[in-house]
Amino acid sequence: xxxxxxxxxxxxxxxxxxxxxxxxxxxxxxxxxxxxxxxxxxxxxxxxxxxxxxxxxxxxxxxxxxxxxxxxxxxxxxxxxxxxxxxxxxxxxxxxxxxxxxxxxxxxxxxxxxxxxxxxxxxxxxxxxxxxxxxxxxxxxxxxxxxxxxxxxxxxxxxxx
Amino acid sequence: xxxxxxxxxxxxxxxxxxxxxxxxxxxxxxxxxxxxxxxxxxxxxxxxxxxxxxxxxxxxxxxxxxxxxxxxxxxxxxxxxxxxxxxxxxxxxxxxxxxxxxxxxxxxxxxxxxxxxxxxxxxxxxxxxxxxxxxxxxxxxxxxxxxxxxxxxxxxxxxxxxxxxxxxxxxxxxxxxxxxxxxxxxxxxxxxxxxxxxxxxxxxxxxxxxxxxxxxxxxxxxxxxxxxxxxxxxxxxxxxxxxxxxxxxxxxxxxxxxxxxxxxxxxxxxxxxxxxxxxxxxxxxxxxxxxxxxxxxxxxxxxxxxxxxxxxxxxxxxxxxxxxxxxxxxxxxxxxxxxxxxxxxxxxxxxxxxxxxxxxxxxxxxxxxxxxxxxxxxxxxxxxxxxxxxxxxxxxxxxxxxxxxxxxxxxxxxxxxxxxxxxxxxxxxxxxxxxxxxxxxxxxxxxxxxxxxxxxxxxxxxxxxxxxxxxxxxxxxxxxxxxxxxxxxxxxxxxxxxxxxxxxxxxxxxxxxxxxxxxxxxxxxxxxxxxxxxxxxxxxxxxxxxxxxxxxxxxxxxxxxxxxxxxxxxxxxxxxxxxxxxxxxxxxxxxxxxxxxxxxxxxxxxxxxxxxxxxxxxxxxxxxxxxxxxxxxxxxxxxxxxxxxxxxxxxxxxxxxxxxxxxxxxxxxxxxxxxxxxxxxxxxxxxxxxxxxxxxxxxxx
Numbered sequence: 001x002x003x004x005x006x007x008x009x010x011x012x013x014x015x016x017x018x019x020x021x022x023x024x025x026x027x028x029x030x031x032x033x034x035x036x037x038x039x040x041x042x043x044x045x046x047x048x049x050x051x052x053x054x055x056x057x058x059x060x061x062x063x064x065x066x067x068x069x070x071x072x073x074x075x076x077x078x079x080x081x082x083x084x085x086x087x088x089x090x091x092x093x094x095x096x097x098x099x100x101x102x103x104x105x106x107x108x109x110x111x112x113x114x115x116x117x118x119x120x121x122x123x124x125x126x127x128x129x130x131x132x133x134x135x136x137x138x139x140x141x142x143x144x145x146x147x148x149x150x151x152x153x154x155x156x157x158x159x160x161x
Numbered sequence: 162x163x164x165x166x167x168x169x170x171x172x173x174x175x176x177x178x179x180x181x182x183x184x185x186x187x188x189x190x191x192x193x194x195x196x197x198x199x200x201x202x203x204x205x206x207x208x209x210x211x212x213x214x215x216x217x218x219x220x221x222x223x224x225x226x227x228x229x230x231x232x233x234x235x236x237x238x239x240x241x242x243x244x245x246x247x248x249x250x251x252x253x254x255x256x257x258x259x260x261x262x263x264x265x266x267x268x269x270x271x272x273x274x275x276x277x278x279x280x281x282x283x284x285x286x287x288x289x290x291x292x293x294x295x296x297x298x299x300x301x302x303x304x305x306x307x308x309x310x311x312x313x314x315x316x317x318x319x320x321x322x323x324x325x326x327x328x329x330x331x332x333x334x335x336x337x338x339x340x341x342x343x344x345x346x347x348x349x350x351x352x353x354x355x356x357x358x359x360x361x362x363x364x365x366x367x368x369x370x371x372x373x374x375x376x377x378x379x380x381x382x383x384x385x386x387x388x389x390x391x392x393x394x395x396x397x398x399x400x401x402x403x404x405x406x407x408x409x410x411x412x413x414x415x416x417x418x419x420x421x422x423x424x425x426x427x428x429x430x431x432x433x434x435x436x437x438x439x440x441x442x443x444x445x446x447x448x449x450x451x452x453x454x455x456x457x458x459x460x461x462x463x464x465x466x467x468x469x470x471x472x473x474x475x476x477x478x479x480x481x482x483x484x485x486x487x488x489x490x491x492x493x494x495x496x497x498x499x500x501x502x503x504x505x506x507x508x509x510x511x512x513x514x515x516x517x518x519x520x521x522x523x524x525x526x527x528x529x530x531x532x533x534x535x536x537x538x539x540x541x542x543x544x545x546x547x548x549x550x551x552x553x554x555x556x557x558x559x560x561x562x563x564x565x566x567x568x569x570x571x572x573x574x575x576x577x578x579x580x581x582x583x584x585x586x587x588x589x590x591x592x593x594x595x596x597x598x599x600x601x602x603x604x605x606x607x608x609x610x611x612x613x614x615x616x617x618x619x620x621x622x623x624x625x626x627x628x629x630x631x632x633x634x635x636x637x638x639x640x641x642x643x644x645x646x647x648x649x650x651x652x653x654x655x656x657x658x659x660x661x662x663x664x665x666x667x668x669x670x671x672x673x674x675x676x677x678x679x680x681x682x683x684x685x686x687x688x689x690x691x692x693x694x695x696x697x698x699x700x701x702x703x704x705x706x707x708x709x710x711x712x713x714x715x716x717x718x719x720x721x722x723x724x725x726x727x728x729x730x731x732x733x734x735x736x737x738x739x740x741x742x743x744x745x746x747x748x749x750x751x752x753x754x755x756x757x758x759x760x761x762x763x764x765x766x767x768x769x770x771x772x773x774x775x776x777x778x779x780x781x782x783x784x785x786x787x788x789x790x791x792x793x794x795x796x797x798x799x800x801x802x803x804x805x806x807x808x809x810x811x812x813x814x815x816x817x818x819x820x821x822x823x824x825x826x827x828x829x830x831x832x833x834x835x836x837x838x839x840x841x842x843x844x845x846x847x848x849x850x851x852x853x854x855x856x857x858x859x860x861x862x
Contacts, residue, residue: 038728038836040815041773042823050815052481052830057813088818143818 011103011127013134014081014094017069021094022101022127022134029082029089031097034074051091053082060091066142067119085139092142101134103127108136169463171216172265178205179257180537182228186254187540190247196236203232209257211422220273221260227280228253240283249279251541314344314417317389320375326393327423329372333395338369340421341396341403346389351412355384361410362392368406369396393421466567469528476521477717477811481830483517486510525566525713532610532619533561535574539581543606546585553592553603554585560610565617569711572691573619576684580621580707581606583681588625588705598702600624616735617711624704630656637662657699658795661685689843692718692735694792710735718812720829720839722805723788725769726776729837730801731810731829736842738791740804745783757787757798764789767849768800769840772824777802790842797849799840812839824848 011022039049046065050057077096111123124138185202210225234240256276262268330340347354358381373393376386400418407416490510497503547554589604605624630653637659638648661681688695693711720731748755755766770777787798810829826841
C-alpha cells in the first residue's frame, strides 16, 4: 500500500548515486549548499555531524552512507535537504537537487522487490513520470534511529522462528 | 460564567492570600499575636471570602467567612490563642488548599464539614455565643461601641458601585490616580449642614474629582441628608492628606477615607479611623497603619512562559547574527578602512550590538522570579515535619527576594525539600538530647539565598548532630557499597561524599519523612542537571551546611573555549577548578593511567582526544594545556590542544534524534556560524572515576 503522503502532491526530486529519488515537499524545510559540519563523537557513522540553521542545531546524515552506497566526494552541486518529520529535523546530504514535480496517484506503484542496492524498507513507492522512475522515500524510516531498527529486526526475526 | 483568565487571576490572588495566612499563622504560633498579625490574616481571609463569593465558590466563601469570624474574636481578645486553635486554623488552611485544587480539577471533592465543625466549636466557647449566620449575610453579633446618636464614619455602609463608576475608576487608576470612598459625618448639632457639605465638596475638589455621591450631590446641597454622606474621590493625594483636609472643615466630626474596592480586585482598603473595632462588611475593612498598598493591577501584564521562551530563542539568534556581523565588519574595515560606507557599517554594527545586549538582559529579567516562590512553602512544611518528629525547630529564611530564572526555580524545589527534611530528621536532635549536650532546646535551621558573581548560592545550615565520618565508614561497608578494605583506605572527605551514592541512607528506622535511601543521589543529579553544584560541610556535634550553587539562567552559560585538532569545544565554567600548562615530561604513569603532580597532590589526566576519538594537533607540543574539572571532591585534568578563552554561550540541545551523547551536554553556535560542542564535565569526571583508585594507591605510596 502506498502512503497517502505521495498522492497528488509535489515532490522534491534529487539525485543520489545515479538514481532519482523524491521526498514530499511538505516535509522539506529548506535546501542549502554544503557547509562545514561539526562531527559528533560516538554518533552512528552515517551521521556526519551537526550544523546550525537560524539558531537551531540540526543533525546531518549522509544518505549514501545511510543506504550503504559508495561514498563520494562532495562537489559544487552537493546539497543538504533539511527535512522535518514529527518535529524531528534532519539534514540529508544528496548529490544534487533537480526540481519539484507534481505527482498524481495514478503514476505511483508499490515498490518492486529489488531496486538498485537500496534497502527496500526505505522506499514507499515508485513514480513513473515521462519515462523517468522516481523512487519515493519513506522519510520516517530513513530518520528512524538505528537502535530501534535493530530491536525491530530482532523482534521480527524471533517471530519468524 | 467566568473566563479562564479571570479564574487564573482569582487563583493567583487566592494562592497569595493563603500564603499570607500561612505565614502569619506561623508568626502567631511563635506567640506573637500582635494586632497587625491578626489584622493581616483577617484581611486575607476577608478578601478570599469576597472574591470566592463573587466567583460562586460557596464552600470556600463559607469557610473563609468562618475563619474571618474567628479572627474577629481574636482581635477582640474574646478568644485566647491556643495550640489546638492554631492547629485547627492550619487544618482550615489545608482545606482551603484542597478546595482550590478541587476547582482547578487537580483534587478530589472536598468535605469541609469536619473543619467547619471544629471552628464552630471554638466559637461556641466564647461568651459572645455563636453568631450562627448564613454565609453571604454580612452580620456579626458584635455591638459597635458608638452610641446611636453618635454615628462613627466607620459604621456607615458604603453604597453599591455602578458599572460606570468602575470604568471611571479603572481609567483613573491607569493614570495613577487613587480612588477613595470618603465618608463624612457632620456634628449632630450643626446648623447649616448643606453649607458644611458644600465646603467639604469644594475642599475635596481642589485636590481631585468627585465622581459619585451618596446621597446624590443635589440632595446633599439642599440639605436632604442624615448628617453624613459618602463620595468617591479620584485624587493623587494619599489617604492621610485627604483625611486631614476633610477634618479641617468646621463641624466635621468624623472622617473615613478608604480605597475603593473594585469587584475584580478586592484590594486592601485603607481605613483611617480612630474607632477600635468594626463589624466586618463585604465592602469595608480595617487596616492597621502600615505602609499603603496601592492597586497595581494596571502595571502588570500576564505573559505565557512559552512566549518568553520564544523571545529568548529569538534573542539568542540575534546574538549569533550580531557576532557574525562583527566579524564581517572587521574584515570590511581592514579592507576598506577609510571608506564612508565602512564607517557607517561599523556604526550600525556596534549599535546593534548594544541593543541586542540590552534586549537579552531585559528578557532575562522578565523570566526571573524571586526564590520566595519556592521558599514560601517551607516554613509550614518545617513546622509539620518538626511536629511529627517531636523536634523543636527554629527556622529562618534569608534573601528570599533573590531572583532566579523560572526554569531553575521549578527544578530546585524538590531537592531543597529533601535537604530540609533530612536536616530536621537526621540533623536536629530531639530537644532532651540537645539539652543534655548543652545546646538550646530548639534546633536552628537556616535557609539563605544570595548572589555570588553570576551565580546564586543557596545554603542550608543546621546546628544538629552533623555527620560522623567513622560512623559512615562502617555504614557504607554494611550497605555493601565498598569492601571493608577499600573503606579503610578512603579519606574522610571521600566517605562523606558517599551520602550522595544511590541506595545510601543512615537512618535505622524508615519513616515517611526520609530514610528510604533514595534522595541524596537524586538531589545531586537534579542540581547538576541544571549546571549547578551541591557541596556540604559537616562537623560532628555541631551541624551540617549544604551549599548549592546555581546558574541564574539555563539558556546562557559562561564557558571556557578550547581547541582540539580542528574543532572547538566548550567547557561550562561551573565545573572548572583551574587551568594548567604542563610539560610533556611532567606526566607520570600510574598503572597505565596518566597523572600529574599538582602542588603535591596527584591529579589523574584524561586526554580529550581519546574521549572523543579525535586526532589532536600533529605538532609534538612539549607544552600541554590542562583543564582541571571538579565535582564534589573528585578532580580530573583534561588535556586539550589550546585554550581560547572565556565566552558567554547559548546552549542548544542536540535534538531528539541524537538524544543523549556521552560526555556532551549540547552544542553552541560560534560567531562565525560554526557549531561547537559543549563538553559534559560530569560525564568525564565519572568516567575517570575508575582510575581514581589507582591515584589513591599512588598517593598512599
